[in-house]
Amino acid sequence: MDLHQRIKAFTLLGDFMSQFIQETPINKEEIPHNDLFFDGFKHQMKLAEEHNGWFNRANLIYALSGWSHLLTEENLNNWVSSYDLQAVDPKCIAIIMAGNIPLVGFHDFLAVLISGHDVLVKQSSNDKQLLPFLAKYLEFVEPEFKGKITFTEEKLSDFDAVIATGSNNTARYFEYYFKDKPAIIRKNRNSVAVLTGEESPEELEKLAEDIFRYYGLGCRNVSKLFVPKEYNFDAFFQGVYEWHPIINETKYANNYDYNKAVYLMSEFDMLENGFLMIKEDTSYASPIATVFYEHYESMEDLRRKLDTDAEKIQCIVSKGQNSNDIAFGQTQRPALTDYADGVDTLKFLLTISS
Template identity: 70%
Template sequence: MDLQQRINAFVKLGRFLNQFQNEEGIKDHNVESNDLFFDGFKHQMKLAQESNGWFTKSNIYFTLENWSNALTESNINNWLEKYQFNIENPQTVAIIMAGNIPLVGFHDFLSVLISGHKVLVKQSSNDKHLLPYLAKYLEVVEPEFKGKIQFTEEKLENFDAVIATGSDNTARYFEYYFKNKPSIIRKNRNSVAVLTGNETKEQLEALSDDIFRYYGLGCRNVSKLFVPKDYDFQALFKAVYKWNAIIHQTKYANNYDYNKAVYLMSEFNMLENGFLMIKEDESYASPIATLFYEYYSTTEDLKQKLETEKDKVQCVVANGFHNNEIEFGHTQNPALWDYADNVDTIEFLLTI
């Protein structure tokens, strides 16, 4: 199977996913093998929602829309054009996936297969329904994928390299356990926003999407703000109000109530609006329903701080702060070439 065959298969998968961007799930009869998979995938989406309370319909639809938009032939070709694919001896690459947001490990899965290797997937129990079904679709539209995709719930065995995503604690275990294998080990990271006080209403409303999408559970969600001295949070509170209905989600509301009680009993100073708490804190990882903030004196000092602590930061959302910033509202719409932790997964896979 050559590279173009692999690209064609994922383009077909993108067209398949394009049908599932909203509750209607309008069936496209031009999609290959649709009669075999359309109704079954709707059932898998239902199972995903039932097994994980954070995987709401809107979050699953949002994920599928992003991947359907990404998996076009032009996007994939733009992503891969700088690489030389000449793998003569395909390896088996194990992927240990997180389960914080739907299909969170799909980019690693895609990267391994598109590069020409075989994949061995160990999923999180929190996200185990969607990807195996999509893998079956790939095997039908491109039969040469059969035998190259394997899922396991057991101990990982018979693999040549590994990509593992977890917490700082599990990363230490991964680093020890996989010390003799080529590896990418991902740890905790969080995203931040740099505000000046001059943001427009539209920018702050877009920032609210970066904060609340997936309930703030993703590493690309903004969990901390850097603001100038005497920053007025009222404009921000007004802008994020469009997400006020999030408090009606039971799991989110429970976290809000719990964390609010902890802060009040600890006599921490905080601001809150009924569905979000804002607390001054030097940490990057804020609890659900909480947004941390920290004051900065000058942008140059802040740039130095973020450079020093770059291993803790996934995305920086800003407007004119530095060259690698992300526009407000776009953290959860990464391109195929936006690699987690800035580690080029394809480059790694081409050298193992």
């Protein structure tokens, strides 16, 4: 199977996903193998919702929409054009996936297979319904993928390299356990937004997407704000108000009530609007329904701090303060070239073949 065949197969997978990016799925007659897979994937989405209360229909649709728009022949060709994937010596690459948001490990899965390697997947129990079904569809549209995709719930064995994502605690275990294998080990990271007080209402509304999408559970979700001295949060609260129905979601509301009680009992100063709390804190990882904030003296000082803490940060959202910053509302719409932790996965996979 050559690179063109692999790209074509993932393009067809993107077409298949595109049927499920609205509240009511649309069965498109031109999609191959819909007679076998369309109703089955609807059922898998239902199972994912029932299994994990954080995976509501809106978040499942959002994840599928993102991938269906990325998996086009043009996007995939542009992505791989910078790499020499024609002469890859196939190895078995193990992937240990997180389960915080739907299909969170799909980019690693895609990178391994598009580069010509075999994949051995160990999924999180929180996100195990969708990917095996999509992998089966991939095998139907390109039969040469059969035998190259394996899912396991057992101890990993017989692999040549590993990509593992987890917490800081599990990362220490991964680093020890996989010390003799080429590896990408990912730890906790969080995303931040830099505000100046000059943001438009529209930009603050888009920032709300970065905060609340997936209930804030993703490493690309903004969990902390950096604001100037004497920053007035009124405009910020107005900007995020559109998301106020989130408090009607049981799991989110339970976290909001719990964390609010903890803050009140601890006599912490915080601001809240009935569905979000903001608290001054030097940490980057904030609890659900809470965003931390910290003041900065000058933009130069802040840039130095962010550079120092780079290994703790996944994304920086701002209005053009730095060349590599992300625009408001775009953290959960990464491009194929937006590698987690800034580690080029395809480049790593090419070193395994040499």
